[in-house]
Amino acid sequence: MKSDFLKYQAQTTPHPLAMEVSHANGSYIYDTNNKAYLDFVAGVSATPLGHNHPKVINAIKQQLDKYLHVMVYGEYIQKPAVELAKLLAKNLPSALESTYLVNSGTEAIEGALKLAKRATGRSEIISANNAYHGNTMGSMSVMGYEERKQAFRPLLPDVRFINFNNEDDLELITTKTAGVILETIQGGAGFIEPQNGYLEKVRKRCDAVGALLILDEIQPGVGRTGKLFGFENYNCIPDILVMGKGLGGGMPIGAFTASSKLMNLLQDKPKLGHITTFGGHPVIAASALATLKEITESNLMAQALEKEQLFRKLLVHPLIEDVRGKGLMLAIITPSADITNSVILQCQDNGLILFWLLFEPKAIRITPPLTISNDEIIKGCTIIIDILNKIYK
Numbered sequence: 024m025k026s027d028f029l030k031y032q033a034q035t036t037p038h039p040l041a042m043e044v045s046h047a048n049g050s051y052i053y054d055t056n057n058k059a060y061l062d063f064v065a066g067v068s069a070t071p072l073g074h075n076h077p078k079v080i081n082a083i084k085q086q087l088d089k090y091l092h093v094m095v096y097g098e099y100i101q102k103p104a105v106e107l108a109k110l111l112a113k114n115l116p117s118a119l120e121s122t123y124l125v126n127s128g129t130e131a132i133e134g135a136l137k138l139a140k141r142a143t144g145r146s147e148i149i150s151a152n153n154a155y156h157g158n159t160m161g162s163m164s165v166m167g168y169e170e171r172k173q174a175f176r177p178l179l180p181d182v183r184f185i186n187f188n189n190e191d192d193l194e195l196i197t198t199k200t201a202g203v204i205l206e207t208i209q210g211g212a213g214f215i216e217p218q219n220g221y222l223e224k225v226r227k228r229c230d231a232v233g234a235l236l237i238l239d240e241i242q243p244g245v246g247r248t249g250k251l252f253g254f255e256n257y258n259c260i261p262d263i264l265v266m267g268k269g270l271g272g273g274m275p276i277g278a279f280t281a282s283s284k285l286m287n288l289l290q291d292k293p294k295l296g297h298i299t300t301f302g303g304h305p306v307i308a309a310s311a312l313a314t315l316k317e318i319t320e321s322n323l324m325a326q327a328l329e330k331e332q333l334f335r336k337l338l339v340h341p342l343i344e345d346v347r348g349k350g351l352m353l354a355i356i357t358p359s360a361d362i363t364n365s366v367i368l369q370c371q372d373n374g375l376i377l378f379w380l381l382f383e384p385k386a387i388r389i390t391p392p393l394t395i396s397n398d399e400i401i402k403g404c405t406i407i408i409d410i411l412n413k414i415y416k
């Protein structure tokens with residue numbers, strides 16, 4: 024299977040982890056030798072309720088027996104999509120009430136950028152250095168990491184970059200700006216939280232110049248930071264909220280939400296201002312709905328903050344320079360990329376899944392399922408500390 028994987032499935036890295044998956048359950052993934060791996064990554068923040076959560080599986084199975092794809096986005100009334108959009112609205116500030124469902128995070132970013140341009144009649148987009156928003160052309164245009172996009176130029180014109188958390192740079196946001204797009208917590212950059220009321224200041228500046236604020240919650244969203252969405256921690260409500268990853272409960276999804284007034288602009292000049300065939304797919308929406316219900320009706324969000332404290336208590340070592348992030352979106356920073364690589368690879372050998380961040384080579388990603396137990400946290404952190412001890416000798 025490994026040689027077929029390497030030969031027939033297009034590879035974008037010379038060193039994929041190449042674990043052959045047999046099945047997965049709760050906080051564990053099992054390989055084809057039936058070795059259990061404790062999952063501290065959750066499919067890169069995409070399985071907030073762990074693997075094969077019974078409520079999610081049940082919702083999917085029930086929908087499978089009714090209907091799959093029946094019509095392109097937005098024509099027919101399909102209960103799972105309507106209920107998902109309604110439950111999102113119920114849990115969001117009142118201005119964020121209308122949701123457009125798509126198939127991936129990057130596609131939701133594309134929709135949000137288009138909406139900002141359509142709403143303002145302006146073309147300039149401001150993004151942040153070291154930002155990651157996805158890999159299609161529009162999203163890549165607002166990626167703040169030149170090395171990864173140089174080969175694909177020309178990209179979108181009129182994109183400018185500011186430094187995240189730098190207040191002086193906010194002057195670059197002007198009456199020419201259609202939208203400012205930021206990750207609420209910068210992910211690929213190393214799990215960088217906004218500091219000193221930064222997002223509030225961005226919000227104020229956007230209001231002053233009539234630019235729309237787009238917050239990318241594809242990683243921090245859906246309960247990971249102790250609130251349903253990260254922005255609730257920072258007293259800043261976006262004009263357009265972008266979601267993905269964990270919202271699908273392990274199924275592919277993206278979504279962008281705005282006021283009805285804004286979103287209705289996509290009906291006019293031009294009509295069909297955004298189109299998708301599969302967006303709002305009933306099986307995926309059923310999975311997302313079950314996931315969102317469980318996260319909003321349980322105490323998983325509050326527990327995320329308690330679990331963060333347990334991680335912070337356990338992750339103390341001379342080779343751990345910092346633990347960044349919030350809730351169950353944490354990154355260990357080691358002194359070097361080499362140490363980070365050794366820890367991730369040796370932990371995998373020892374039955375613990377960790378992963379990298381895109382642009383911070385010294386970071387080790389810890390984004391477990393929100394359902395992870397305290398015992399599992401202790402077990403995984405013990406493996407990390409044991410490996411660090413071996414490297415430290």
Ligand SMILES: Cc1ncc(COP(=O)(O)O)c(C=O)c1O
Binds near residue numbers: 132155156
């Ligand atoms: C902050 C952020 N935005 C956008 C995306 C793109 O999402 P997708 O991979 O579903 O297109 C990601 C994916 O890692 C992300 O972390």
